[in-house]
Amino acid sequence: MAFKEINPSAAEINKSDQIILNASQDGHFYVxxxxxxxxIRFMIDTGASDISISLKDAKKIGVNIKNLEFNKRYQTANGIALGASISLKEMEVGEIKFFDLTAxxxxxxxxxxxLGMSFLKRxxxxxxxxxxxxxxxxxD
Incomplete structure (x- = not known):
């Protein structure tokens, strides 16, 4: 019997405008x-209020870290974290484009x-x- 390996990060898009993600081995969903x-690889996190981008990924997409103001407080499982608001003009997930996102x-x-609730609510x-x-x- 042959088994097909499923890439949990690969988004399958069907004709009804759905993106279907398979759980990874750690039980999380990545896209x-x-x-x-x-x-950029994101983990879907319904417990996160916003789209939260790591410093490494922010640099990768061209954000000038030195110009950011880290004044937004987030309560995480590991305590308080500080974030800096940025605007994302365009983001592609699978073949779907999203515009004017705050992260x-x-x-x-x-x-x-x-990818937190600010994305999921869209x-x-x-x-x-x-x-x-x-x-x-x-x-719409």
Whole structure:
């Protein structure tokens, strides 16, 4: 019997404007995106209020870290973290483009950039089904 390896970061987009993500081995959902033409891997985090970008990823997409003001406080599982607000003109998830997003560059150590509720609220809906996360894009 042959097994097909499923890439949990690879977004499958079906004809009903859904992005279907498979859970990774660690149980989290990851998605590959592009910001300013640069590939960024995000972990979906319903416990995060905003799109939170690591320092490493912020530099990768061309953010000048020295000009940021880290004055936004976030309560995390590891305590208080400071972030700096930035605007994302365009972000691609799969083949879907999102425009004019607000994000925060996290000043602390982060293993992954996070797609939080400020992103998920832009969707028509999101739902968990077995080992999948289904993101439904609004057709407005």
């Amino acid at each position: 590959n995106s592009k910001i300013n033409g640069k590939a 925060s560059v996290n000043g602390g150590d982060m293993n992954n950039s996070l 969707l028509k809906k999101y739902e968990f089904y077995q080992d999948q996360l289904i993101l439904t894009i609004s057709q």
